[in-house]
Amino acid sequence: ASLNQNNAYADGILPPNPSEIEPSPAPPPPKVRNDHPRTTSAGFDPEALERGVKALREISKSPHGKKVFEVIKKQEETKQTELSAKVAEFRQMKAQHETERQRIIYDEQKKLAQHQAQTKSQMAKYEDELARKRMQAENEYHRARNQELVKLQEESSIRQEQARRATEEQIQAQRRQTEREKAEIERETIRVRAMAEAEGRAHEAKLAEDVNRRMLVDRANAEREKWVAAINTTFEHIGGGLRAILTDQNKLVVAVGGVTALAAGVYTTREGARVIWGYIDRILGQPSLIRESSRGKYPWSGMFSRTMSSLSRHTNPGSALKNGNGFGDVILHPSLQKRIQQLSSATANTKAHQAPFRNMLFYGPPGTGKTMAARELARKSGLDYALMTGGDVAPLGPQAVTKIHQLFDWAKKSNKGLLLFIDEADAFLCERNKTYMSEAQRSALNALLSRTGDQSKDIVLALATNRPGDLDSAVTDRIDEVLEFPLPGEEERFKLLKLYLDKYIAQAGSGKSSFVKDLFKGKPQQIEIKGLTDDIIKEAAAKTEGFSGREIAKLMASVQAAVYGSENCVLDPSLFREVVDYKVAEHQQRIKLAAGDKPIA
Numbered sequence: 001a002s003l004n005q006n007n008a009y010a011d012g013i014l015p016p017n018p019s020e021i022e023p024s025p026a027p028p029p030p031k032v033r034n035d036h037p038r039t040t041s042a043g044f045d046p047e048a049l050e051r052g053v054k055a056l057r058e059i060s061k062s063p064h065g066k067k068v069f070e071v072i073k074k075q076e077e078t079k080q081t082e083l084s085a086k087v088a089e090f091r092q093m094k095a096q097h098e099t100e101r102q103r104i105i106y107d108e109q110k111k112l113a114q115h116q117a118q119t120k121s122q123m124a125k126y127e128d129e130l131a132r133k134r135m136q137a138e139n140e141y142h143r144a145r146n147q148e149l150v151k152l153q154e155e156s157s158i159r160q161e162q163a164r165r166a167t168e169e170q171i172q173a174q175r176r177q178t179e180r181e182k183a184e185i186e187r188e189t190i191r192v193r194a195m196a197e198a199e200g201r202a203h204e205a206k207l208a209e210d211v212n213r214r215m216l217v218d219r220a221n222a223e224r225e226k227w228v229a230a231i232n233t234t235f236e237h238i239g240g241g242l243r244a245i246l247t248d249q250n251k252l253v254v255a256v257g258g259v260t261a262l263a264a265g266v267y268t269t270r271e272g273a274r275v276i277w278g279y280i281d282r283i284l285g286q287p288s289l290i291r292e293s294s295r296g297k298y299p300w301s302g303m304f305s306r307t308m309s310s311l312s313r314h315t316n317p318g319s320a321l322k323n324g325n326g327f328g329d330v331i332l333h334p335s336l337q338k339r340i341q342q343l344s345s346a347t348a349n350t351k352a353h354q355a356p357f358r359n360m361l362f363y364g365p366p367g368t369g370k371t372m373a374a375r376e377l378a379r380k381s382g383l384d385y386a387l388m389t390g391g392d393v394a395p396l397g398p399q400a401v402t403k404i405h406q407l408f409d410w411a412k413k414s415n416k417g418l419l420l421f422i423d424e425a426d427a428f429l430c431e432r433n434k435t436y437m438s439e440a441q442r443s444a445l446n447a448l449l450s451r452t453g454d455q456s457k458d459i460v461l462a463l464a465t466n467r468p469g470d471l472d473s474a475v476t477d478r479i480d481e482v483l484e485f486p487l488p489g490e491e492e493r494f495k496l497l498k499l500y501l502d503k504y505i506a507q508a509g510s511g512k513s514s515f516v517k518d519l520f521k522g523k524p525q526q527i528e529i530k531g532l533t534d535d536i537i538k539e540a541a542a543k544t545e546g547f548s549g550r551e552i553a554k555l556m557a558s559v560q561a562a563v564y565g566s567e568n569c570v571l572d573p574s575l576f577r578e579v580v581d582y583k584v585a586e587h588q589q590r591i592k593l594a595a596g597d598k599p600i601a
């Protein structure tokens with residue numbers, strides 16, 4: 001039985017049972033109270049053993065002893081049978097386990113195969129996808145390339161078109177140039193003819209003059225002889241006198257003393273006059289920084305011009321109201337004009353109430369009428385005005401500070417109050433921490449700042465600049481009114497064209513031009529204007545978009561020159577249009593050059 005049991009353990013069917021491996025101990029005998037235990041020195045109590053031996057002896061003596069052993073044997077056999085059944089049962093279970101394991105392995109392998117098949121199909125799908133994407137990318141690339149090629153072709157055709165247009169324009173420009181040259185040659189021919197005629201006339205005059213000259217020479221000879229005789233007589237007298245002086249010592253001393261005293265007197269008078277004049281000039285004269293002033297160089301020098309201007313205002317009362325709004329010859333956008341008018345009346349009232357003046361800043365592109373507006377503003381507000389240019393300060397070097405103080409001292413002397421207009425203010429009043437600014441310039445700016453620190457009752461400061469952003473912050477802080485002067489709009493250009501047409505062409509050679517000019521230089525030739533309607537001028541105003549007031553004035557001066565260069569001094573629409581077109585092309589060319597473009601050959 002123990003052998004079978006051991007086999008079952010070895011097969012792993014039965015778990016080892018300690019109770020079965022060790023023989024089960026005999027049931028413990030009933031405990032008897034031992035009041036006097038006999039124990040050895042090692043603590044062993046042999047009493048229980050003795051009781052067991054006694055019980056075994058009793059069993060062997062008993063008649064049923066044999067039976068007891070047999071019962072035990074039978075019990076042992078029953079136990080072994082049970083154990084064999086259990087072993088068989090465990091073997092069956094093991095077989096079942098094996099079957100189950102095989103099934104699981106089979107299932108696992110099946111799953112693995114399925115998984116592999118799935119992976120394979122996914123791989124195939126992925127590769128297919130990749131191939132499709134590759135094809136798509138290739139298609140995209142081809143399409144982009146095609147587009148690029150199309151674009152390049154388009155650009156090349158545009159370039160060809162531009163080149164064709166440029167060539168056409170060049171041909172046209174050359175044609176225009178040829179026409180202009182032809183006109184020039186014609187003009188030159190007329191001029192040469194006129195000169196030849198003039199020369200002929202001059203030759204005739206010369207011949208007549210020769211006869212006159214001969215007569216004059218005869219008369220002059222007679223006159224000369226008369227004078228020579230007179231001089232000879234005079235020198236004879238002087239010689240006699242000198243001889244008398246040299247021979248008489250007293251007379252010689254008196255003569256030498258007299259001449260020396262005379263020379264010393266002349267020298268002293270001349271130097272004294274120079275010193276006194278310098279002093280008067282310093283006290284009363286206009287500072288050198290002022291380029292133009294309504295006060296004149298000396299207090300008395302403006303009298304004549306003031307009288308003349310008031311006379312002309314009386315004889316020609318419309319002169320100040322030329323553009324129909326009482327603003328002289330200045331043509332501005334109505335809103336700007338209104339603002340300046342308000343400012344001038346405010347300034348006039350300020351002066352009447354002895355209140356401090358307000359400083360102004362005019363900014364905008366060059367030639368838009370800033371200086372003219374400042375002059376008009378001063379005139380309308382009843383102030384004197386003085387004009388200086390910021391660019392004049394730097395060349396003065398260390399003297400600039402003195403000159404600035406001199407300027408403000410002079411300005412303070414005006415009884416009416418003075419509008420000090422500083423043109424190109426950015427050249428002088430630019431940011432102080434700029435590296436290229438010299439020490440002298442910085443000091444001059446500081447001098448101006450110190451003189452304008454408080455609100456003044458004598459001086460209105462009006463600054464004009466094309467670059468307001470460059471001004472020093474301390475300067476802009478002193479500004480009360482800021483006015484922008486934009487390029488003239490179409491309506492303003494029309495008015496400007498009419499104004500300068502009237503000034504340079506209609507009035508050219510008429511009695512309205514300056515009296516003094518007429519007196520000394522002779523009248524210019526009168527120009528005849530034919531068929532120049534308002535519509536043609538409006539057309540020119542539309543074409544001259546982007547022109548400043550100065551450019552329009554120059555355009556009309558060019559029209560005047562073209563008219564004088566023409567055969568009969570007549571201004572007709574075709575000549576007017578020709579000059580306008582030429583000037584517009586010139587303006588465009590200038591803009592292109594300014595933008596860094598190359599000029600068209």
Ligand SMILES: Nc1ncnc2c1ncn2[C@@H]1O[C@H](COP(=O)(O)OP(=O)(O)OP(=O)(O)O)[C@@H](O)[C@H]1O
Binds near residue numbers: 371373496
């Ligand atoms: N608004 C305008 N009305 C009439 N004429 C004008 C006007 N603007 C400019 N002009 C003409 O241009 C010339 C220059 O004008 P002005 O000196 O007033 O311009 P500006 O703005 O002060 O120019 P800059 O900034 O170059 O000093 C004038 O003499 C005048 O012939």
